[in-house]
Amino acid sequence: MTIPNLRLVLRGCTLAISASTILTITYGCARPQAAPSNDSGKKALIAVSVRKARIGALSRTVDISGSITALNDVMIGPRSAGKVVAVHVREGDRVQQGQIVAIMELTDYQTQVNAALAGLRTAQTRLAQAEAQESQAENLLKQARVNVEVLDTSTLAALEAARASVASADQALQAIKAGARPQERQQAEQQVRAARASRDKLKTDLGRIKDLYKEQAVSSSQLDQAEAAYEAADASYRAAQEALSLMLEGARSEDVKRAELAVEQARQGLRKAEADRSQVDVRRTDVANAQLALKSARDGVVVAFEGSRQAKATLDLARNALNDAQIRAPVSGVVAARLAEPGQQLGSGGQILRIVTPGTVDLEANLPESEYPAVKTGQTVDVTVEAFPDRVFKGRVSQIYPVASSAARSFTVRIVFNDNKDLRPEMYARARIVVGTHTNTTLVPKDAVIFSNQSNQAVVFVVSSDGVAQERKIRVGYMDAESVEILEGIKPGESVIVAGQSGLQTGDRVTISR
Known part of the structure; x- marks a missing residue:
């Protein structure tokens, strides 16, 4: 050597x-x-x-x-400061991973869980309310759009019918005064046909609006407007028929008066149709307002959802803290030291137990700097300890730390054993490496x-x-x-x-x- x-x-x-x-x-x-x-x-x-x-x-x-060191050598304690209520194990006791080995005072943690749970329920109620408001706003927007569509269709048809009625009444009046010509009769006949078609269309629209009204999809005012439009179109149709009839029969003084009255009535119908048409813009404003209300409701849902998420996170933290107050063994092993007793107040980072796993040990030894080039991982090692003077434990170099100790000018070498069940942490060991x-x-x-x-x-x-x-x-x-x-x-x-x-x-x- x-x-x-x-x-x-x-x-x-x-x-x-x-x-x-x-x-x-x-x-x-x-x-x-x-x-x-x-x-x-x-x-x-x-x-x-x-x-x-x-x-x-x-x-x-x-x-x-x-020294022989344990691969699993852990100190366990509470995450937060508190009082130790119970310690269930002592030195030498075997424990299993996940086993509850000590308990901290739970009152404060349970109070936090209860408060967080109440907060979550409140947040979930707000979220449900916000979602209900969103659904209501969606329905209102849908209704407003239907109202605009129905009103736009009915008032446009009524306006066109009223304009046609005015034109027909004017022509009838002029025809009565001037006497009918063949071309005028043809024109009067066309006006009768147009007035009849307009009246029939408004009659169909009125039937559809009545059905929607029964389903409460349109308001009573919209039904009234549809009925008024139909009546105006029907009056226009009768006026056109009468004008045609007068044109064919010839003019009399009372016919002229009736024709003039028909013109005035047609003009009143036109003014009403124009007034009804202006309500379309009002209904479009209702749609815009409904859209703003829906956006606001959706924003409320987002805020309520975030509040619910935060409340759930708070509850999870509180439950984790409650669970952490029940100290569990992180590994299976043997209790090497009991460092705290029931009733003891521990600060954050305080320790209760030291747990080691026998049979999972290795050797950490100091290698002089002068021998560093000669030692390589994988080299065989013979190890002896004072507890077993007649035995040689076989092992190998598993790791050489890359940085030397500044004080001792030596490198730490980790040696693993082929059979280490009899070795215990903190034993002093001598190793001979075959280089x-x-x-x-x-x-x-x-x-x-x-x-x-x-x-x-x-x-x-x-x-x-x-x-x-x-x-x-x-x-x-x-x-x-x-x-x-x-x-x-x-x-x-x-x-x-x-x-x-x-x-x-x-x-x-x-x-x-x-």
């Missing part, structure tokens, strides 16, 4: 090891002097222990620590390597087949508590000295102890 700035003391040497994956070090530790020779002048054999360099795999890890693995590489025991902090090099002693020790400079890679990766300097199968190399020099003869 490579650990940043870790100081190792091996074989009487002190070394600061960096976190880089490959380290080149040269042997430079001070060693004791070689053992003195025996009496015969030959050096004594030095007893050593050896191990074979081997092929294997070695991983580099990063150690971090942090790299070298396979099929040369490994030697860590006791075989002699490090020097003077020349930043490392050496090992190997034993030749004839029992002679030889110092080798090496370049190391990954290392852990037991093994060191050898990148250069040692081949698999060579025997390296793991004990007894203190004071050895190249060329010393050694004996291998078992």
Whole structure:
């Protein structure tokens, strides 16, 4: 395992090891002097222990620590200030999502609901009244339009008949005075036919208006006008007949008088028809007024509808506040803390309970800035906690926060577990992240390597087949508590000295102890 700035003391040497994956070090530790020779002048054999360099795999890890945190860890309380009436659960109790766990005082909220409900009913009554007024205004407008149409038709026909009657009476008078000519007789006959047609049309109109009057679709004054128009047309028809008759019989003094009287009566009928015609404009004014009244009624409906909508929104808010006074668990879990008691007055934002969900936990740990480039999401992690010292919880790196802490100069790493049912929030945990693995590489025991902090090099002693020790400079890679990766300097199968190399020099003869 490579650990940043870790100081190792091996074989009487002190070394600061960096976190880089490959380290080149040269042997430079001070060693004791070689053992003195025996009496015969030959050096004594030095007893050593050896191990074979081997092929294997070695991983580099990063150690971090942090706290177990619950994914669902919520504090619950009232939305508004008030007095706690009841708390139904205590620490350790299990709750289900939506369960009522506490109740705030409800009196004020119920009063607000009652007031809002009364306001809504009033607003709905106003809306109903406004809609009734709108319907009434629509009917009045429809009636006014029918009145205009009927009056326009009947008065126009009456006016035309009155004008024809005047013309016919004038012609009859002139004919009586002057005597009839063939052309005048033909003209008088045409006037009789025209007067009869006008009278028949007004008779038909009168029948239709009488039917409408029975259905209360027209007023009595309109019926009177229609009857007057018909009578005027009938009089015009009789006058035309009489004029034709006089023309055929010849003029007498009493005929002239009657003709003059007929002319005057026809002119009176024309004046009345003209007066009746002027009522059409009055009725058109009624239509315009009815249209304004309908617009006003529709505006009243819009205002009343908005008032009803606002009243309903107020009621919904009051009901929500009443419902919020019954505190419900937002998640299923276990009560971790009971923070308020019945009778306690809480302000806005006050807390009553803390609820956590066991089994849905992860680890949030601090990653040193120097190790940030090495750690990636998806890397495997071994986690230990003091509560279970003999267990290793497997996990992986799920997230690395993108911004470092300004105080600790570290990044937060989130680790998720494969099996976390025994872990609990706030447990202290240590994690070892595997950031790299070298396979099929040369490994030697860590006791075989002699490090020097003077020349930043490392050496090992190997034993030749004839029992002679030889110092080798090496370049190391990954290392852990037991093994060191050898990148250069040692081949698999060579025997390296793991004990007894203190004071050895190249060329010393050694004996291998078992």
